[in-house]
Amino acid sequence: MQVLFVDDEADAREFITTVLEQHGILVTAVNSVAEALEVLERSRPDVIISDIRMPDEDGYALIRKVKALEAEKGWQIPTAALTAYLAEDRAKAIKAGFQSHLHKLAEPTELVAMVAQLAGRG
Template sequence: MYSFENVKILVVDDEELLREILVETFSMHGAAVDSAKGGNEALAKLQEKDYDVLISDVRMPDGDGLTLVSKLKSLNKTDIKVFICSAYNDMTEKKMQDLNILKVFNKPFDLEDLIKEVFDFFNTNSKSTH
């Protein structure tokens, strides 16, 4: 069983069903989860609140995910852990490193893989900070 107690997650995706599934799943595991249907809405939430994890789609009508991720530095949100879920993965390793993206999940992806990846990251890399 995975536990995300005290982990704050922002899920950004224009696909309502996927967004709801991610919110519900991470919430069931103890995370505090907010969601946004696009980059612009997510940006507003990021300006109001601190998050530990950002899980974002790339191509969305209301502000794309990569633009959102590129703005994290200017918002002084460089500690946020970024995971991308997209049907369109044309990112190079360099671009991922430049944007501080930990992992890209190609849609359709296995929900269990995403949960495990986020969990493993927090349990191997962030024990001292959480």
């Protein structure tokens, strides 16, 4: 299983990558929407996880671009919003097009379970 993880914080990228890789999940971690789109030009991950609040372009900009790319290529990639903000509106993330939403302080087992569910392997 392959996951594309987008987060501007290096510590978050390292932690999430480690958690997922410990469960046999291949992770491509990038720090911006632009880098994520470059990866999507070359490959199609099973799941995309994105931080919501990032400088320049945020997770909402990413989901809009992913949905446009899906329409163009005939893909459907499950996506999850991951945020450090307790007040982040889960309903807003789901309405924007994310299939799932999780807080960064969630237990690692919750993260792995969410990825497996999104990939249809849960």
